[in-house]
Amino acid sequence: MYPSRFRYEAPRSLDEAISLMHNGGDYVKVLAGGQSLVPLMKLRFASPELIVDINNVPGLAYHRTDPDGSLHIGALCRHADLERSDLLKTTQPTMASAAPVIADPIVRNRGTLVGSLCHADPQGDWASVVLALGGAVLARGPRGTRAIPLADFVTGPFQNVLDPDEIVVEAVIPAARGIRSGGYLKLERRVGDFATVGVAVAVETIGENVTRAGIALTGVGGSTIGATAAADALVGRPLTAQSIGQAADLAAEVARPRTDHRGSAEYKRHMVRTFVQRILSRAEAAQERAA
Amino acid sequence: MTIVYEDHDDEAATDIPVRRIKFRINGKKMGAEVEPRLLLAHLIRRGLGLTGTHMGCDTTNCGACTVLVDGRAVKSCTMLAVQADGHEISTVEGLATASELHPLQEGFKEEHGLQCGFCTPGMMMAAKALLEENPDPTEEDVRWALSGNLCRCTGYQNIVKSVLWAAEKLRS
Numbered sequence: 001m002y003p004s005r006f007r008y009e010a011p012r013s014l015d016e017a018i019s020l021m022h023n024g025g026d027y028v029k030v031l032a033g034g035q036s037l038v039p040l041m042k043l044r045f046a047s048p049e050l051i052v053d054i055n056n057v058p059g060l061a062y063h064r065t066d067p068d069g070s071l072h073i074g075a076l077c078r079h080a081d082l083e084r085s086d087l088l089k090t091t092q093p094t095m096a097s098a099a100p101v102i103a104d105p106i107v108r109n110r111g112t113l114v115g116s117l118c119h120a121d122p123q124g125d126w127a128s129v130v131l132a133l134g135g136a137v138l139a140r141g142p143r144g145t146r147a148i149p150l151a152d153f154v155t156g157p158f159q160n161v162l163d164p165d166e167i168v169v170e171a172v173i174p175a176a177r178g179i180r181s182g183g184y185l186k187l188e189r190r191v192g193d194f195a196t197v198g199v200a201v202a203v204e205t206i207g208e209n210v211t212r213a214g215i216a217l218t219g220v221g222g223s224t225i226g227a228t229a230a231a232d233a234l235v236g237r238p239l240t241a242q243s244i245g246q247a248a249d250l251a252a253e254v255a256r257p258r259t260d261h262r263g264s265a266e267y268k269r270h271m272v273r274t275f276v277q278r279i280l281s282r283a284e285a286a287q288e289r290a291a
Numbered sequence: 292m293t294i295v296y297e298d299h300d301d302e303a304a305t306d307i308p309v310r311r312i313k314f315r316i317n318g319k320k321m322g323a324e325v326e327p328r329l330l331l332a333h334l335i336r337r338g339l340g341l342t343g344t345h346m347g348c349d350t351t352n353c354g355a356c357t358v359l360v361d362g363r364a365v366k367s368c369t370m371l372a373v374q375a376d377g378h379e380i381s382t383v384e385g386l387a388t389a390s391e392l393h394p395l396q397e398g399f400k401e402e403h404g405l406q407c408g409f410c411t412p413g414m415m416m417a418a419k420a421l422l423e424e425n426p427d428p429t430e431e432d433v434r435w436a437l438s439g440n441l442c443r444c445t446g447y448q449n450i451v452k453s454v455l456w457a458a459e460k461l462r463s
Contacts, residue, residue, distance in 0.1 A: 001349050002328055002329075002330070003328045004328070005300065005302065005307070005308070005326070005328055006308075006327060006328060007308050007327070008308065008310060008327030008371070008373055010373070010374075010376070031371075034369060034370060034371070034374075035351065035369060038330075038351075038369045038370070038371070039350060039351050039369060041328075042330075042349070042350075042368075043350075051327065051371075053371075053373075053374060055374060080363075103439075104354070104438055104439030105364070105417070105435065105436055105437075105438060105439045106354055106357055106364045106365065106366050106417060106439035106440070107351060107366065107369075107439060109363045109364055109365060110363075110365055110366075110369070110370070191438040191439065192352060192438070192439055
């Protein structure tokens with residue numbers, strides 16, 4: 001299968017890329033890892049007039065922690081870089097558990113976290129993880145740079161709030177105020193399939209008490225779902241069987257799964273409950289061991 | 292390099308965008324003129340005549356088209372040929388030397404790691420990337436590294452054995 005015909009530019013700086021986006025006509029797409037965009041173009045679901053390939057732009061492949069403790073993931077940081085990252089393993093339990101279950105190992109060599117966020121597939125894993133962590137994206141365009149919280153960034157299936165001439169240069173995870181725990185669990189029929197259900201949980205605790213919590217759901221609605229009521233139920237008290245059960249029930253309530261070839265709506269809702277329970281129970285057990 | 296294709300479009304020939312690229316394939320320096328929409332897999336198979344790289348699903352699932360780009364395994368049906376500009380590509384044809392098979396090829400022979408053989412080049416290239424990163428993989432490591440490659444014949448058992456066989460040979 002071939003994509004339909006397009007013009008191709010491979011700029012060597014962000015400014016050049018943005019200028020190409022700005023002057024590039026009606027339908028311009030940024031190409032980073034291409035692991036979602038190229039298949040869409042081959043299937044002719046997307047037929048951009050101009051592709052701006054940012055792979056030759058230097059200085060975008062990083063992920064690093066700033067002095068203020070926030071984590072920054074550049075637009076060309078591949079899933080595989082995150083999967084192998086000691087920084088994530090030691091400081092970002094939710095991200096570290098998600099990185100190895102994105103797509104398959106070969107796709108992870110090329111695909112990017114930022115690209116996944118921009119693609120805004122309701123079954124994309126990273127959007128849930130970044131949403132649960134209260135993260136944002138940094139978009140740059142001809143009018144300057146703006147930070148967009150992920151909660152406001154994705155507006156629906158395959159839709160985001162970017163202007164046509166804006167490029168997301170990095171994703172930002174805010175600094176933890178307490179000790180981080182949590183995880184990402186994904187139910188998939190086989191490696192590389194989309195999530196039947198995915199659940200991201202990110203919790204911060206100071207002493208015994210949860211000071212911040214985020215829960216987000218993959219594949220059980222028209223877009224990534226932030227389970228804010230479920231997360232709020234955890235805050236201000238220690239993790240207990242009771243608070244965990246309550247959060248799991250509330251998360252299952254906001255899921256909007258549909259019955260399809262991957263499973264019934266009822267089954268998927270049940271899995272949301274089970275995954276929230278499982279991630280939080282592990283976090284609780286780890287805290288008890290540490291205490 | 293010339294790629295001849297059936298023409299289903301209305302554009303004038305002068306409106307077709309073409310880019311000139313330079314790259315290395317299996318160590319050899321090459322240049323090509325490609326339309327941006329040409330996939331790397333098509334450049335390799337049709338442009339270079341290296342038909343060891345197979346096209347299976349054409350949808351980024353099966354991994355039969357796996358090649359190495361700068362040493363990293365990539366599904367060549369999901370990368371544009373223009374993106375190979377300045378990069379080093381390795382295909383299954385680059386494994387054997389004139390006189391001997393690569394230990395991976397020997398391993399697949401010794402352990403009967405293939406039946407129809409369609410997925411084999413992709414399996415070998417994914418395995419090559421694994422063994423370069425981790426020369427002493429466990430069975431679990433091999434299964435993990437090959438989880439983006441599908442085989443419809445073997446049930447994977449002998450493929451995994453073949454890669455472990457090759458790993459041992461390469462270490463000794």
